[in-house]
Amino acid sequence: MNDDVDVIDGGALRGAVRLGDDEGAVTITVRPLTVAQIPGFTRAIRPMLDVVADVMANGVNFDTLAGAVEGNFTDMVAALAAATTRFPRGASDDDKASALAARAEQIEAATVEQVLELLLAVIQANKDFLRGRLVLALRTAAMLKAGAGLMSLSPSSAPDSPVTT
Numbered sequence: 765m766n767d768d769v770d771v772i773d774g775g776a777l778r779g780a781v782r783l784g785d786d787e788g789a790v791t792i793t794v795r796p797l798t799v800a801q802i803p804g805f806t807r808a809i810r811p812m813l814d815v816v817a818d819v820m821a822n823g824v825n826f827d828t829l830a831g832a833v834e835g836n837f838t839d840m841v842a843a844l845a846a847a848t849t850r851f852p853r854g855a856s857d858d859d860k861a862s863a864l865a866a867r868a869e870q871i872e873a874a875t876v877e878q879v880l881e882l883l884l885a886v887i888q889a890n891k892d893f894l895r896g897r898l899v900l901a902l903r904t905a906a907m908l909k910a911g912a913g914l915m916s917l918s919p920s921s922a923p924d925s926p927v928t929t
Contacts (some may be wrong), residue, residue, distance in 0.1 A: 770873070780792065780793050780880065781881070783879075784873055784874055784878075794882070794885040795843070795850075795889060796890055800850075804864070807842075807846075808839055809843045811839045812836045815831065815836065826861075827881055833876065841868050842864075844867075844879070844886060847886045849863050
């Protein structure tokens, strides 16, 4: 069975990033998120929503990315691990947790330049999803939780515009 059906953005392979400089170095393949990766990725990226929204709206700059690494390191590592770890069908929760922990260790052992390269690759591979769906959905959920009322779910509408009836 072909796993391509699970991919949100059916694009091809987006790139590979090498983490580490010694004999334990690994090469991580970066692809668009699959449906199975979305829950872990969105949980991990939620605390960094403002940074992601800034990158998606204004483009990538070193200060924004460096700030994301410095101020949200644990969340960023979890998001990158979730975005770059694929599980075989039927994998147990323990197997998934073990694979995510192993990937997080690989990311934590990488250089800052390698982590930034991985972050850029994940953003590039998933830019349509991040820009059009995830940022809007997380902002809408946050506003609803804060009692701001219903929001338009159109990706082209402003995230802070209430729905009028």
